[in-house]
Amino acid sequence: MQVSVPMDPPLRQVNSYILPEGADGITVIDPGPRSPETESVWQSVLDELGLSWKGIREVVVTHHHPDHYGLSGWMQSRSGCKVRMTRRAHQEALLMWGGQSTMNDTLPAYFAGHGMPESWTTQIYGHLLSFEPQVTPQPQVSYIDPAEPFVMGGRTWQPLVTGGHAPGQISFYHAESGHLLCGDAVLPQISPNVSLLPGSDESPLLTFLQGLEQLGSYPVSLAFPGHREPFRGWSERTHSLIRHHEERLQTTEALLAAGPRSGFEVCDSLFRGRIASVHQMRFAMSETLAHLVELVRRERAVTVEQDGITRFALKESASGAITTS
Template identity: 30%
Template sequence: MEATAVEVTGHAQRSAWRERSVPAVERVRPGLWSVPVPMGGPLRWVNAYVLELAGGGLGLVDTGWDADDSWAALCAGLTELGGDVADVRGVLVTHLHLDHVGLAARVREASGAWVAMHPADAAGITSFTGRTPEEMVEEEVAFLVSLGAPPEDARADAGTPEQRAGLLRVARPDRLLEDGDRADLPGWSLRAVHTPGHTEGHLCFADEATGLFFSGDHVLPRISPNISTHAGGAADPLRDYLGALGSVAGQVADEVLPGHEWRFRGLAARTAELRAHHEHRLAELLAAVREHPGGTPWELAAHLTWSRPWSQYERRMRIFAVTETDAHLRLLATRRLVVRDGTAVPRFAAATLR
């Protein structure tokens, strides 16, 4: 399919973004609303989508961050469109990150709704709800050290057990959705599309009847989602992500409804832009490896172009940057453009051309 230009359709959302505010609740189509749920950090809000169900009740695609102000915003949004949290019958979770699944437990408690996600992300939730916050911190410290971080920097960036306590409240799903499964939301025909990369079990949802494509964080209109490695995670998440981009590029989509930012048209064009972005990043990283042979992921991240000077990166931002660098290094290794030595901490050099 020939890629057409990306066209903004969520004009109110983009205007709010430019004004550094949060948009209003918006009726997208008959029986479909976008409810912005505020969150901290640069993304500012999550798009929770509310679907009116045949026979009564509501469905949700994503819920928002688990915080009192986010909960109040979600409840107020449901009231504004003439509903109530008690009307929710089912929650589709695109992926396990807390800005998308965080309020699912509160919604289920208030309404009795089922919660559904992909088995891979369900396993991820089980893994961290089965550990103490202290164990979570120690695992991340060990993983960062394995990427070349000095232990004191790894511990400073990983944060405290108290900051992990919210992970224990995350809802374990009642239902699992594999690629191609249909969601049980009467009046809609949402098909689950497995798009690993941002998380191992990331799901998009396609509705062929309306041409709507709920893209979660897989395809966003302005930014590239973070593709990172983590302890016990996928061996080559960037390869998975680029493959999943290719699989949705031919999806017939009249409009894309992302988890952040604004709605748009031009899914094929946007996936092409994202693939080009990562190829540029891979080329930049390969050049850094050639200039700094034997570098670890931690060291090589400092030689890449970021949105601000590397000296300003710390804590979660630095973790994202280093683990994203590691994901790109793994794909370069898969392509046999770099080689790593056999030590516990990987050190990379450019492959010798034959």
């Protein structure tokens, strides 16, 4: 059973999946962000199924983003269920929203170091604060061992851990049917955001591309994603996403031809006219940086420190090598 759970624009809804556990229980996969509206949605779902909150046996979270993880602690408090996710995914949740998290301050400062003006960094700070109600309370988490088969909904699934979009993200593959619960690892029609964030994966685009190669090798008959509708053509979709990012790397590299540019300057060129909100700016900036550091890793670009701002430049220009830090 697929449940469309409302969330903030631009995506507007996240897919949660319900798997039956006997006659009077369910497992919930990715319950969605917490809000009065989503709480009401889940009460209606349980009423429709004729279940009480105690009927929720487990909540399984594919990754730590608020639109997937957010309601897990609230559901646990009402049902007493286990919340399951990978250890790395939980570490990322604590990095973002744990009691010792400094991300609300760290990320705006990080973006400023890559050239983002204060008019945007101030908005980023407030934007990050707005997620806290969506993930409160935090759950007590039981970790999934990716090396072991995972049983839910009367089926035995193979866990597949990838990253790039979210470190520690887990998908579940059922070999007999070819079904794959893929969260946001692969989405139809839209490309999952790939973000460089301080304190997290230092090469997120590399990790994402490696994950696409891994996932694309499985014979998937039907994929159940975190957004949009279930889809077929799995191998074609994974290869399409790989091509998209290789093309984006070429475009990003070309923008450095005129000389060193900050991450914000490159972001502005890549996404000019398409950023309508601070949410979109955060994603665009993080994804731009992910592509820039991948160019550095591939030795096609270098970093240059100028006036306290990190800039990126081609490793070699037409006139020869440039000075690097």
